[in-house]
Amino acid sequence: MGHHYVPREHLRRFAIQNKSKFVWMYDKHTRKYREAAIRTVAQENGYYDLETESALAEVVEGPGKKVIDKLLKRDAIDNAERTSLSLYFMIMLSRGPRQRKKSFELVPGIREKVIKETEDLIRQWITDEPGNRMAHHRLQELELARKKFSDEIPQNVMDIIRRPHWSEQTVECIYNMCWHIMPAPLGKYFVTGDTPAHSFESLGLRNLSSEYTISLSKDLALIGDYKRKTGIIYERLDAQVAKEVNRRILSHTERFVFSPRNEKWIDMVAQKNEPYLSHISRYK
Template structure:
């Protein structure tokens, strides 16, 4: 069955931030409209056919969306219930949650766009390198001679369709192609390749999480964590309070991976060695996490079970001061 509306932040995750369980509504601040609205979770954090790919026969396929929905998202509530027990979490569950967090970081449109932009840049750099070799007169002549020999029909067609083309390329022609301003190339690396590249990164990133320390943070009574349309992120809090997002990537052992699991619990992965630290944190610690969540660049939605929280954190906030979680 065709899946039109693909949620890049799963509804099973967003259910952890509801104020209306029956109608499945949350409060969402939309940075584009500057409005805060009580919103059904099926109306936000989605994009039509986001994970649709082409199968081996070239036909549209929703197998990725179905794999995400049935194979991973369906298990999230069980993992959340396990974490909420506040007890030691077994290795298998830690591995499963790590995969979910890594996938949640990768599957949002912003990250997928980054994969595509990176792929296009790589291909352009390869092409520029090959073109640069043609600045040599002998290499350029050899290439054109080979072209004439291997594909004479196409060569003749170029001559007919391009009156200014003499059958040879000058050094200036090559330089104009290399010049960034004149290199008008449309490179499509293909959605299949973008999604394949995204999925190939899930396990390597998750493996980094498994080897680091896990803070399972519970909000005290009267306080809640908020989330966004990019709920999993890596950040580094500097001594002066400035927060650098994606600071050196997941490989930096002095960075923190932040993932609000629900309004009552948040996971922060940090440190060079594995451990589990579980317990209720202070209101100040909740505020630090919420400020980090809301300060991340390029957000569209801030999401919370409390209107007052999205209203408060929707403002441009200065980064939180460095402080130990307690």
């Protein structure tokens, strides 16, 4: 069994009715559904190193699960629990294959930029000290590095990309939001995916217009924003907002969607390359 990039406890909240160990898994590539055992999905051999896997289980997933369980029962949570859940929410945004793919795609451009800036500095050094053998030697070393890393990514960079990223600032941003918790419409449900959370990447999490979205279960979803002061509000049913939650989650899905039922609308929404996603104005 590989390392899960979506926690099994999270997936269990989207289980098929009367089949608590199974979910419907939709594949965006093949456009097919299949009933799948939760223990076998959203996982990959060697996805994390053992240290990262252990830290996620002990520091993020365990404490996060306990607080989500309280929210699902409408129990109050304290500041320490809110902090634990804010970390959990941030990791859910960054741990999946979508973020990892985007990070790897950035590497060539960043690598070339660093090499070019270094080359400019060395060539200026040579201009200032034409006879300096060390400067010429550094330029040769740089060319060797350019050739070596043109086809491979340095191991230390690989290690950084493979770890879910977060910072105290981003966790604090989620903590400071107002958390609106809303139910799914009668007979409907929320979905989750291989990237279980959504934020508007062009805004980040610090902008006053930023919003954070995650499906807590098939029955409840959470939207965080800065329109109201820090706290938790259990909102009334709003079918349009519920649709927007699912659109957001599906827009961030790299490949796999997990749901309690297999219905055509999931395929229709998931296949949109650049879906229009709107900000939610109802919670002002």
